[in-house]
Amino acid sequence: MTEPIIRIDRLDKSFGALKVLDGLSFDVMPGEKLALIGPSGSGKTTILRILMTLETITGGHIEVCGEQLYHMQKAGKEVPADEAHLHHMRRHIGMVFQHFNLFPHKSVIDNITLAPMLTKAEPKARAEARARELLEMVGLADKAKAMPSQLSGGQKQRVAIARALALQPRIMLFDEVTSALDPELVEEVLLVMKRLAAETDMTMLLVTHEMGFAHEFADRVLFFDKGRIVEQGPPDKIFTTPTHERTQTFLRKIIAAGHRV
Amino acid sequence: MGDWSGYLALILQGALVTAQLTVMGSALALVAAFVAGLGRIAPFAPVRWLATVYIEFFRGTSIFVQLFWVYFVLPFAGITLSPLMAGVMALGLNVGAYGAEVVRGAILSVPRDQYEATVALNLTKGQRMRHVILPQALPLMLPTFGNNAIELLKATAVVSLISLTDMTFQAQVVRAQTGSTLIPFITILILYFAMATVIASGVRALERRMTRGLDGVR
Numbered sequence: 001m002t003e004p005i006i007r008i009d010r011l012d013k014s015f016g017a018l019k020v021l022d023g024l025s026f027d028v029m030p031g032e033k034l035a036l037i038g039p040s041g042s043g044k045t046t047i048l049r050i051l052m053t054l055e056t057i058t059g060g061h062i063e064v065c066g067e068q069l070y071h072m073q074k075a076g077k078e079v080p081a082d083e084a085h086l087h088h089m090r091r092h093i094g095m096v097f098q099h100f101n102l103f104p105h106k107s108v109i110d111n112i113t114l115a116p117m118l119t120k121a122e123p124k125a126r127a128e129a130r131a132r133e134l135l136e137m138v139g140l141a142d143k144a145k146a147m148p149s150q151l152s153g154g155q156k157q158r159v160a161i162a163r164a165l166a167l168q169p170r171i172m173l174f175d176e177v178t179s180a181l182d183p184e185l186v187e188e189v190l191l192v193m194k195r196l197a198a199e200t201d202m203t204m205l206l207v208t209h210e211m212g213f214a215h216e217f218a219d220r221v222l223f224f225d226k227g228r229i230v231e232q233g234p235p236d237k238i239f240t241t242p243t244h245e246r247t248q249t250f251l252r253k254i255i256a257a258g259h260r261v
Numbered sequence: 262m263g264d265w266s267g268y269l270a271l272i273l274q275g276a277l278v279t280a281q282l283t284v285m286g287s288a289l290a291l292v293a294a295f296v297a298g299l300g301r302i303a304p305f306a307p308v309r310w311l312a313t314v315y316i317e318f319f320r321g322t323s324i325f326v327q328l329f330w331v332y333f334v335l336p337f338a339g340i341t342l343s344p345l346m347a348g349v350m351a352l353g354l355n356v357g358a359y360g361a362e363v364v365r366g367a368i369l370s371v372p373r374d375q376y377e378a379t380v381a382l383n384l385t386k387g388q389r390m391r392h393v394i395l396p397q398a399l400p401l402m403l404p405t406f407g408n409n410a411i412e413l414l415k416a417t418a419v420v421s422l423i424s425l426t427d428m429t430f431q432a433q434v435v436r437a438q439t440g441s442t443l444i445p446f447i448t449i450l451i452l453y454f455a456m457a458t459v460i461a462s463g464v465r466a467l468e469r470r471m472t473r474g475l476d477g478v479r
């Protein structure tokens with residue numbers, strides 16, 4: 001039996017007095033494609049940000065690739081992870097943001113090669129060759145020398161995906177990667193992600209309001225509300241015969257808002 | 262009429278001192294601005310306090326007093342500086358204190374998104390600053406740095422107080438010797454203005470170079 005690649009164990013997260021995640025536990029298996037859905041404010045982004053070490057946690061444990069993410073052992077005792085440990089853990093994980101977060105002062109190819117050259121000491125020629133392969137894969141081979149400001153939103157997001165992939169993380173996190181895009185640009189990004197899901201054995205966690213895409217993409221869907229998992233299961237089950245009242249209401253609202261299921 | 266070419270040579274010697282003070286003072290100011298500006302946002306609290314004390318002290322007291330301290334009081338502590346070094350010290354540290362706030366403000370104005378991307382790409386703290394944050398903050402600092410350098414140039418005149426023969430000092434020598442006020446002071450007016458223009462256009466050229474491509478017009 002294979003071990004989970006991510007183990008979330010009774011995770012708590014509060015912002016001041018606001019409890020956002022409440023004793024959350026779930027595992028993710030290697031290669032699994034997970035869709036996180038739920039109403040706005042239910043804590044989906046926070047989960048991804050915690051996995052990317054962009055937040056601190058209030059309580060609980062997270063294990064990634066067999067090691068504690070936010071804790072480490074020191075003299076036989078468990079202590080909070082220091083920056084060196086976080087750095088060590090981050091190499092397993094990549095993230096694509098809603099607003100792309102490309103570096104505006106660097107060309108497309110420099111955006112992609114920066115991290116491999118700095119964090120893996122890859123020689124420039126090799127990093128660029130790999131970047132060009134990735135640009136090919138996301139359909140932007142001709143944009144290597146362009147500046148981010150010259151690209152459309154959909155193109156920017158595809159560059160951001162290539163940039164995250166360049167570090168070859170075992171786990172990729174996608175936070176509403178199409179929700180900042182004009183509707184006509186959504187499809188080109190989803191297409192890239194579908195290919196990625198089909199062609200790699202990366203573990204992927206996806207937060208989305210695109211229910212049709214989640215249905216196609218995911219092996220398992222988690223429905224969140226108020227920082228807890230209300231219901232989870234294979235997409236066919238969650239999208240066609242949800243058992244919980246709240247899941248049904250949420251999906252009805254989403255359909256009424258014009259999203260495809 | 263006296264020997265005007267001799268007097269002009271005197272003023273040009275002074276101009277050289279003024280230029281030296283400006284260049285060296287600006288260099289020190291730049292270093293001080295970055296050290297104190299980064300110190301102000303350092304994670305380690307004592308570093309932040311130290312930077313704050315430096316900035317507040319040098320902004321809260323006059324350059325005149327600072328120069329006197331550096332030149333006349335520091336020797337009691339066993340530190341004796343040449344008049345030029347004392348002038349560079351006082352000017353550089355004074356203007357650096359203003360520059361520190363510019364550095365800090367520019368760094369903090371780089372969107373948080375950018376920082377988060379560097380974390381997701383697993384860059385180290387030094388790499389984040391060097392490759393992503395500073396390159397975007399620098400173009401924001403430049404215009405104010407240019408103004409600060411010009412302020413520093415104008416402030417160099419105070420060094421005549423510690424018997425440094427800068428341009429203003431020499432103009433007064435010429436005035437005393439010739440009895441003419443107009444000619445020496447018109448001369449240094451033009452020279453100060455020329456130097457300020459060189460600084461301003463230099464900074465503008467640098468700014469153009471740094472922002473190339475940033476706005477997509479290239």
Ligand SMILES: Nc1ncnc2c1ncn2[C@@H]1O[C@H](COP(=O)(O)OP(=O)(O)O)[C@@H](O)[C@H]1O
Pocket residue numbers: 015018020038039040041042043044045046047
């Ligand atoms: N940095 C923060 N400070 C305070 N509250 C926050 C912060 N980030 C998120 N929250 C709050 O946490 C809750 C969950 O947010 P989020 O994880 O973004 O939800 P979702 O992505 O499901 O819409 C929301 O109520 C949000 O306002």
Ligand SMILES: [Mg+2]
Pocket residue numbers: 044045046176
């Ligand atoms: Mg969100």
